[in-house]
Amino acid sequence: MTQTIAFIGLGNMGGGMAANLLKNGHAVHAFDLSDDALARAQAHGAIPADSAAQAVAGADAIVTMLPAGKHVEGVYGGDVFGAAKPGALFLDCSTIDVGTARRVIDAATARGFDMVDAPVSGGIAAANGGTLTFMVGGTDAAFDRAKPILSAMGKAVIHAGGPGNGQAAKICNNMLLGATMVATCEAFAMAKKLGLDPQTFYDISSVSSGQSWSMTSYCPVPGVGPQSPSDNGYQGGFAVGLMLKDLKLATEAAAAVNAAVPMGNAAAALYQLLVNQGEAARDFSLMIEMLEGK
Incomplete structure (x- = not known):
């Protein structure tokens, strides 16, 4: 209709x-x-x-x-x-x-x-x-x-x-996404320092227990996995500033109901650092460059 x-x-x-x-x-x-x-x-x-x-x-x-x-x-x-x-x-x-x-x-x-x-x-x-x-x-x-x-x-x-549960689902989902992307980025950065080729690490982890959407659908390493913002200078996609907004909503909601979210809080602090560096408009998978010290 x-x-x-x-x-x-x-x-x-x-x-x-x-x-x-x-x-x-x-x-x-x-x-x-x-x-x-x-x-x-x-x-x-x-x-x-x-x-x-x-x-x-x-x-x-x-x-x-x-x-x-x-x-x-x-x-x-x-x-x-x-x-x-x-x-x-x-x-x-x-x-x-x-x-x-x-x-x-x-x-x-x-x-x-x-x-x-x-x-x-x-x-x-x-x-x-x-x-x-x-x-x-x-x-x-x-x-x-x-x-x-x-x-x-x-x-x-x-x-x-009921009313408000759509927002509850969204902020819980995006808190999980933000924390998972941080973990994915730090794993790739660590693998590189240990002498692992990023593509080789992807080939292993993408079919192992470390697999996640952040890795197999949105890989933060340029040239690895499906096309993602990392292949375009981290332009487009989901902005760092928007991820921080959602993480703040999630951690504020967690505090209101006394839910323990240590990973959510840690992710929010890291994305705040990216925003402080003037990177609010670039894609949130840019986290890997900060963890690599770039």
Whole structure:
């Protein structure tokens, strides 16, 4: 069933996601503070709006893809709740803290709206290609309504449980990814110092107990394994600054529930060092160069 969907937040991820909604026959009313982002969305067929409220008016569903919890809370509380028609569905695909996600969903529910938190995994290429994974928090009814829309933008849509559980799944997953990438980088750096050829080490570990996604799908060593940002000067991919953001969300959530995350804390400290060195925009697998002292 095609719907009219308001899409707010058309950055590197949101732009590709909105384009895939259009490819699947939905009408998209788009808004972003960036004129360039809005122009790109319009070029794909979206109808540009002058404000979030204008985009939302009359929409069957509203998708948001915003930088942080304060932006999500500000947009919904400032424009979206008041402008949305009765029965509209809200889908927040931003990666934010669990507490804010639950607070905004509670506010939507109190106003009679269904809402899910649906952060994504997969990066810019997956957003453009429509192959994202969505981790969704919300009631069964809200998830059932959201799934067809999310499926137009991704390859997997998984119900993680009640409100906020999508964010919980996302930050736990990315904490694991961040720590695993650090371990992969230090193993390759150590292997090199011990006289092992990186390709030989990859050939062994990729089929042994040390195998991980960070090694076999996203190898941090240039020229080893499938094509990855390491083969392009660590440009593109998943930025160091975004990994640090997710690790901070994870360690803050861990502290709030008294969960022990020593590896998560260590990974966050190491990515903070990379950011301090001015590398926030490069891919997070750049960690290997720091560990090698480059």
